[in-house]
Amino acid sequence: MTGFAAGGPVIPNFGGGASSYACERANRLFCGGWVSRNWSPVLWPALRQHIVLTLIAISIGFVLSMILALIAYRRGWVERPVLIVTSILYTIPSLALFELLEPTFGLTLTTAEIALVSYTLLILFRNTLTGLREVPAEVKDAARGMGMSPRQSLLRVELPLAAPAIIAGLRIAAVTVISLGTVASFIDDQGLGVPILTAISNGVFKTEIVVAGAMAVGLALIADGLLVILQRVLTPWTRAHR
Amino acid sequence: MSTANTAQPEGSSASRQAATLELRDVAKHYPGQRQPAIADLSFTVGAGEVCVLVGPSGSGKTTALRLINRMIEPSGGDILLGGESVLGREPHQLRRHIGYVIQQIGLFPHFTVAENIATVPRLLGWDKRRTAARVQELLELVGLDPDEIGPRYPAQLSGGQRQRIGVARALAADPPLMLMDEPFGAIDPITRTRLQDEFKRLQAQVQKTVVFVTHDIDEAIKMGDKIAILREGGHLAQYDSPAKILIDPADEFVAEFVGADRALKRLGLETLDEVKLLPPNGAVSSPTVTRSTSVRDALSAILADGGRPVTVVDESGKPAGTVTLELLGGLLR
Amino acid sequence: MTSLLATSTFVQAFQFIGRDGQVPGVPHLPTLIHLTLETLKIAAIGVGISVLIGLPIGLWLGHLHKGSFIAINLGNVWRSLPSLALLAFGVAVLGLGLANVELALIVLAVPPIITNAYVAIDGVEGDAVDAARGTGLTEWQILRQVELPLGIPLIFAGIRTAALFVVSTTTIAALTGYSGSLGDIIDNETSYHLSGVLGAAICIAALALVVELLLAALQRALTPKGLKVTGREDLAGTLTPVVETA
Numbered sequence: 027m028t029g030f031a032a033g034g035p036v037i038p039n040f041g042g043g044a045s046s047y048a049c050e051r052a053n054r055l056f057c058g059g060w061v062s063r064n065w066s067p068v069l070w071p072a073l074r075q076h077i078v079l080t081l082i083a084i085s086i087g088f089v090l091s092m093i094l095a096l097i098a099y100r101r102g103w104v105e106r107p108v109l110i111v112t113s114i115l116y117t118i119p120s121l122a123l124f125e126l127l128e129p130t131f132g133l134t135l136t137t138a139e140i141a142l143v144s145y146t147l148l149i150l151f152r153n154t155l156t157g158l159r160e161v162p163a164e165v166k167d168a169a170r171g172m173g174m175s176p177r178q179s180l181l182r183v184e185l186p187l188a189a190p191a192i193i194a195g196l197r198i199a200a201v202t203v204i205s206l207g208t209v210a211s212f213i214d215d216q217g218l219g220v221p222i223l224t225a226i227s228n229g230v231f232k233t234e235i236v237v238a239g240a241m242a243v244g245l246a247l248i249a250d251g252l253l254v255i256l257q258r259v260l261t262p263w264t265r266a267h268r
Numbered sequence: 269m270s271t272a273n274t275a276q277p278e279g280s281s282a283s284r285q286a287a288t289l290e291l292r293d294v295a296k297h298y299p300g301q302r303q304p305a306i307a308d309l310s311f312t313v314g315a316g317e318v319c320v321l322v323g324p325s326g327s328g329k330t331t332a333l334r335l336i337n338r339m340i341e342p343s344g345g346d347i348l349l350g351g352e353s354v355l356g357r358e359p360h361q362l363r364r365h366i367g368y369v370i371q372q373i374g375l376f377p378h379f380t381v382a383e384n385i386a387t388v389p390r391l392l393g394w395d396k397r398r399t400a401a402r403v404q405e406l407l408e409l410v411g412l413d414p415d416e417i418g419p420r421y422p423a424q425l426s427g428g429q430r431q432r433i434g435v436a437r438a439l440a441a442d443p444p445l446m447l448m449d450e451p452f453g454a455i456d457p458i459t460r461t462r463l464q465d466e467f468k469r470l471q472a473q474v475q476k477t478v479v480f481v482t483h484d485i486d487e488a489i490k491m492g493d494k495i496a497i498l499r500e501g502g503h504l505a506q507y508d509s510p511a512k513i514l515i516d517p518a519d520e521f522v523a524e525f526v527g528a529d530r531a532l533k534r535l536g537l538e539t540l541d542e543v544k545l546l547p548p549n550g551a552v553s554s555p556t557v558t559r560s561t562s563v564r565d566a567l568s569a570i571l572a573d574g575g576r577p578v579t580v581v582d583e584s585g586k587p588a589g590t591v592t593l594e595l596l597g598g599l600l601r
Numbered sequence: 602m603t604s605l606l607a608t609s610t611f612v613q614a615f616q617f618i619g620r621d622g623q624v625p626g627v628p629h630l631p632t633l634i635h636l637t638l639e640t641l642k643i644a645a646i647g648v649g650i651s652v653l654i655g656l657p658i659g660l661w662l663g664h665l666h667k668g669s670f671i672a673i674n675l676g677n678v679w680r681s682l683p684s685l686a687l688l689a690f691g692v693a694v695l696g697l698g699l700a701n702v703e704l705a706l707i708v709l710a711v712p713p714i715i716t717n718a719y720v721a722i723d724g725v726e727g728d729a730v731d732a733a734r735g736t737g738l739t740e741w742q743i744l745r746q747v748e749l750p751l752g753i754p755l756i757f758a759g760i761r762t763a764a765l766f767v768v769s770t771t772t773i774a775a776l777t778g779y780s781g782s783l784g785d786i787i788d789n790e791t792s793y794h795l796s797g798v799l800g801a802a803i804c805i806a807a808l809a810l811v812v813e814l815l816l817a818a819l820q821r822a823l824t825p826k827g828l829k830v831t832g833r834e835d836l837a838g839t840l841t842p843v844v845e846t847a
Contacts, residue, residue, distance in 0.1 A: 055693070114810065116765075117765060117806075117809050117810055117813050118805075118806040118809055118810070119765075119768055119769035119772050119773075119805050119806070119809050120769055120773070121769070121772050121773055121776075121784060121787055121802070121805070122772065122787075122801075122802040122803075122805035122806045122809070123802075123806070125787055125798050125799060125801070125802035126799065126802045126803070126806065128795065128798075128799070129607035129610040129611065129795065129799060130607040162372075162374070162377075164370060164371075164372035164373065164374035165374045165375075165376060165377070166374075167339075167370060167374055168368065168370060168373070168374030168375070168376070169374075169376070170339065170363070171337060171339055171363055171368035171370070171447075172363060172364065172368055172387055172388050172391070172437075172438075173360050173361065173362070173363035173364030173365075173366075173388060173391055174360065174391065175360045178360075178391070183376055183378075186378050187376075187377065187378055198680065201680045201681045202680065204681065204683070205680070205681060205682065205683040205684065206683075207683075208683040208684075208685040208686060209683075209684070209685050209773055209776075212776055218683075218686075219683075219685055222685055222686055222689045223685075223689075223776060225689065226689050226692060226776070226777050226778060230689070230692050230693050232693040232694075235686065235689040235690055235692075235693050236690060236693070238686065239683060239686030239687070239689065239690055242681075242683045242686055243681050243682060243683070243686075246680070246681030247678075247681055250677065250681070261378070262421075263377055263378045263379075263421045263423065266420070266421035266423045266424050267423050267424065
């Protein structure tokens with residue numbers, strides 16, 4: 027289960043070694059030298075893997091939840107079963123869910139992705155469905171009365187008006203996935219959790235923990251910020267008022 | 269501004285773009301309800317006429333309206349637009365050729381005003397230039413500045429402006445029929461009067477066939493060429509011109525609905541222009557009335573002044589005649 | 602066939618649970634019951650302290666309608682904190698131990714409690730509060746008798762979100778070396794084998810669901826009758842907080 031051997035020299039021995047490792051030996055909270063030395067072999071790959079992990083999970087989660095929400099939008103009875111299933115998935119602690127998938131899918135990226143996608147479903151499904159339902163009734167009536175087919179109304183009126191709620195859901199989902207992705211490293215040996223777990227396993231190495239953790243937080247804030255910008259770009263009318 | 273290449277020319281040949289509408293034994297039953305919402309409704313609206321559906325709540329007037337553009341499917345009977353049954357046409361296509369204005373308007377918040385108005389032309393595949401020209405034309409028609417209002421979003425407009433845009437949007441593809449469901453219902457009385465007057469002016473210009481739903485008999489009398497008074501269950505109590513309904517209500521229900529003051533309402537339909545005035549009597553009353561004052565308002569002025577004769581002045585303010593209680597009262601006979 | 606392998610592993614997992622966590626051939630392992638109770642204990646302490654800290658702050662800020670910027674953005678920042686990093690950082694700073702774990706739990710649990718309590722109270726209809734003030738109730742009475750009952754759904758949504766993450770993070774603590782929770786088993790596959798790990802995972806999942814359902818029942822019990830009429834208080838609708846449109 028402790029499969030994070032890959033990745034090159036991560037932990038310099040605390041004792042012994044050249045004087046340039048003084049910071050590491052003292053195990054201070056932040057060693058700039060260590061960071062620059064380990065950026066290419068350790069930190070950047072971990073970040074890259076984490077970004078890929080997140081993008082895949084969010085994309086699949088978005089598509090799945092959109093399909094489910096559209097079905098539930100047309101056939102109301104679908105909502106409850108979907109909510110129950112996605113709620114249960116969301117409630118299962120991440121570590122447990124990863125493990126429950128392991129017998130069938132092994133210690134792979136797939137396992138991690140399946141679990142991470144499951145965590146996004148509830149919030150994305152809910153927000154999308156609610157966003158669609160909150161489109162004012164008279165707007166839908168006008169769209170239909172003017173001769174839009176149900177598909178045209180959905181694509182030109184209802185989905186655009188639901189966009190703010192959908193993007194709000196994406197923000198929450200993205201941040202959740204980035205955060206849980208660190209735990210996923212325990213399973214698939216990828217992502218920003220790898221440096222963190224490595225740093226704990228051989229006596230606690232503070233710099234690595236702090237830097238990897240900060241990168242995860244930074245990544246989440248950037249993702250959130252990008253989505254906020256996306257929303258501003260896609261929905262200019264939300265800022266118009268008398 | 270030339271209207272060539274945008275829509276059918278307005279004016280006298282506008283009747284080309286206004287169709288007759290006929291409801292024939294139309295019925296609507298909802299499953300699980302004992303009484304039908306509409307039992308058996310038949311009437312005809314001539315091209316270019318405004319027909320007002322009016323009645324108490326539960327009379328099925330909105331249902332009847334929504335049957336015409338098949339927002340609700342009829343259970344029985346037929347509806348003919350320009351002689352052709354609407355039931356045979358594909359609903360979405362049908363609705364693109366019927367103007368639709370509802371009480372809450374339903375402007376698309378995410379479209380600019382221009383994009384809102386361009387909705388049906390876009391659905392019909394008009395090219396950009398034609399659409400843009402039409403949008404401009406319509407904004408001017410409803411009294412709004414195209415350059416200023418066009419790029420705005422509905423959230424930036426006042427209620428009255430939104431109402432006008434709703435009408436403009438319905439007129440965009442120059443439909444032969446307009447359906448309006450209590451379009452002025454959600455507005456304050458002052459703005460409502462103004463919008464009603466504007467719509468009458470507009471209608472005089474474009475001369476569309478209009479079916480207009482309201483619960484307000486006064487609005488019906490003001491706006492309608494023909495009024496259809498509906499009773500509970502969609503039963504047609506009377507279908508006539510406003511004057512005939514006021515003079516000769518078909519039954520007690522109509523008489524009651526129209527109001528005990530129907531004689532006075534009738535006087536509201538005529539102006540002093542149509543009355544033979546008495547010669548000026550030397551004195552000038554205060555206040556005065558003009559020839560365009562309605563007979564009813566003139567009567568009100570007389571009564572306000574204690575029954576004394578009221579002077580009618582012309583445009584320059586000079587006395588042109590006198591009206592008295594006896595004279596105006598005699599019009600009722 | 603992986604599915605066959607999976608099925609047999611699951612069967613073994615249930616056997617593992619039936620044996621209360623004992624693995625044949627490995628002596629002196631802590632029992633599942635013991636580990637589950639320990640997990641609950643840790644989580645309860647974490648949630649308890651977080652509620653004690655966060656609830657008053659959130660309720661009072663909401664009542665005063667002040668500090669919305671902090672209250673709402675606290676929620677945003679919180680979500681981005683990876684619990685693993687937080688735990689590891691705690692180990693780094695405080696060393697291994699219960700205090701470190703609880704600290705991480707509290708840091709994770711307090712923000713959603715504050716944010717939701719704030720939104721719950723802040724969002725109570727101004728009219729109801731005005732009327733209450735007009736009849737001469739003190740601020741404290743208003744909070745207790747008007748705002749608090751009306752705010753129960755959202756307040757509990759915050760507490761349940763917090764509880765969910767606390768239970769989740771408690772198990773993750775085992776990855777950082779803290780022993781004394783069900784996570785130990787997951788971190789120790791060599792001793793327990795995959796079937797054991799799976800058994801522990803099943804127990805964790807069950808534990809989390811039970812905690813959620815209990816809190817949901819508690820919420821329903823505390824919700825004033827008038828609010829319950831909406832009928833949206835069902836399993837699906839309340840396993841997780843209401844839609845957040847940040």
